[in-house]
Amino acid sequence: MKLSTRSRYGLKAVIDLAIAYGTGPVSLPVLAASQGISEGYLEQLLRELKKGSVVDTVRGAQGGYELTCDPAELNVQRVLNLLEGSTAIVDCVGTEHHNCTSACSCSARPLFLKLQTRINDVLVRTTIRELADDYVQQKSRGNPCKNVCE
Amino acid sequence: MKLSTRSRYGLKAVIDLAIAYGTGPVSLPVLAASQGISEGYLEQLLRELKKGSVVDTVRGAQGGYELTCDPAELNVQRVLNLLEGSTAIVDCVGTEHHNCTSACSCSARPLFLKLQTRINDVLVRTTIRELADDYVQQKSRGNPCKNVCE
DNA sequence: CTTAAACCCTAGTAAATTAGTTGCCTTACG
DNA sequence: CGTAAGGCAACTAATTTACTAGGGTTTAAG
Numbered sequence: 001m002k003l004s005t006r007s008r009y010g011l012k013a014v015i016d017l018a019i020a021y022g023t024g025p026v027s028l029p030v031l032a033a034s035q036g037i038s039e040g041y042l043e044q045l046l047r048e049l050k051k052g053s054v055v056d057t058v059r060g061a062q063g064g065y066e067l068t069c070d071p072a073e074l075n076v077q078r079v080l081n082l083l084e085g086s087t088a089i090v091d092c093v094g095t096e097h098h099n100c101t102s103a104c105s106c107s108a109r110p111l112f113l114k115l116q117t118r119i120n121d122v123l124v125r126t127t128i129r130e131l132a133d134d135y136v137q138q139k140s141r142g143n144p145c146k147n148v149c150e
Numbered sequence: 151m152k153l154s155t156r157s158r159y160g161l162k163a164v165i166d167l168a169i170a171y172g173t174g175p176v177s178l179p180v181l182a183a184s185q186g187i188s189e190g191y192l193e194q195l196l197r198e199l200k201k202g203s204v205v206d207t208v209r210g211a212q213g214g215y216e217l218t219c220d221p222a223e224l225n226v227q228r229v230l231n232l233l234e235g236s237t238a239i240v241d242c243v244g245t246e247h248h249n250c251t252s253a254c255s256c257s258a259r260p261l262f263l264k265l266q267t268r269i270n271d272v273l274v275r276t277t278i279r280e281l282a283d284d285y286v287q288q289k290s291r292g293n294p295c296k297n298v299c300e
Numbered sequence: 301c302t303t304a305a306a307c308c309c310t311a312g313t314a315a316a317t318t319a320g321t322t323g324c325c326t327t328a329c330g
Numbered sequence: 331c332g333t334a335a336g337g338c339a340a341c342t343a344a345t346t347t348a349c350t351a352g353g354g355t356t357t358a359a360g
Binding site: 301302303304305306307308309310311312313314315316317318319320321322323324325326327328329330 | 331332333334335336337338339340341342343344345346347348349350351352353354355356357358359360
């Protein structure tokens with residue numbers, strides 16, 4: 001049930017980009033330093049996000065990464081789907097239903113479906129803008145925020 | 151975000167035991183055959199469930215496994231916690247909060263907390279009895295149920 | 301009392317996933 | 331042209347997952 005660090009790092013980088021939205025690209029070294037992780041690793045995650053058209057890049061000096069759309073229009077599910085591959089808790093309730101029919105299959109399926117529905121609900125409804133705004137607000141109140149996990 | 155096969159197999163075995171609740175122990179070969187998996191592997195999972203007092207065993211010939219309590223009193227969270235170790239999607243929102251304070255920590259924390267709340271809600275509210283009853287009912291309607299994942 | 305069915309336990313292992321690192325190439329601003 | 335930046339591929343170490351193997355112990359039944 002754990003979310004991978006890919007997802008955690010990638011999501012936080014997207015939130016960083018949302019905070020900087022409209023102010024030009026943010027470079028990899030800056031994004032990596034924000035979370036205290038290596039540039040090489042974060043780069044891979046950002047490349048996935050670029051493939052999925054969530055971020056765009058500006059090459060050359062003064063370049064960096066930026067969101068392709070307004071953070072208010074970007075939900076968490078889209079981001080996590082790119083980073084995680086899929087946000088399905090079990091394959092048989094993902095977008096590809098495989099061999100499990102909805103009529104009836106294994107005894108745990110009703111649980112999996114309910115869980116997946118609730119999870120998707122949160123992921124779809126939560127926008128990157130909300131998370132970015134919350135974080136900026138907390139910091140402005142002088143709360144001891146760190147974006148680094150220990 | 152995936153649920154491990156441990157969890158899937160273990161949970162389904164518990165549902166099998168719920169269906170047989172009150173009719174004496176069910177043997178490992180029977181439980182394993184129900185899902186088409188090896189006895190050795192399922193045995194490990196059942197041992198975890200025994201450690202957690204969810205199932206009890208009867209040794210010797212005609213022995214097997216049985217639930218320690220009424221399936222109506224047993225929720226899915228308790229079962230998955232034993233099988234999965236923890237049902238937390240990230241460590242910092244588990245029962246052990248580690249170094250992340252609730253005041254403010256990383257930018258993604260509000261999302262993690264919301265997600266975890268919704269997940270726990272489903273896991274706590276769903277009883278094994280519900281799942282067992284649903285399954286028995288589906289089968290009695292002649293639906294093509296299989297407890298085996300393909 | 302012997303046998304066989306059943307649980308008990310430890311250890312090992314192959315495959316997959318995760319979490320990175322390394323190194324070199326391309327682009328573009330000044 | 332030099333340097334700062336992203337692009338890309340390959341490799342690797344550690345961990346987790348999903349098992350398998352094999353021997354030990356208990357107990358009901360014949």
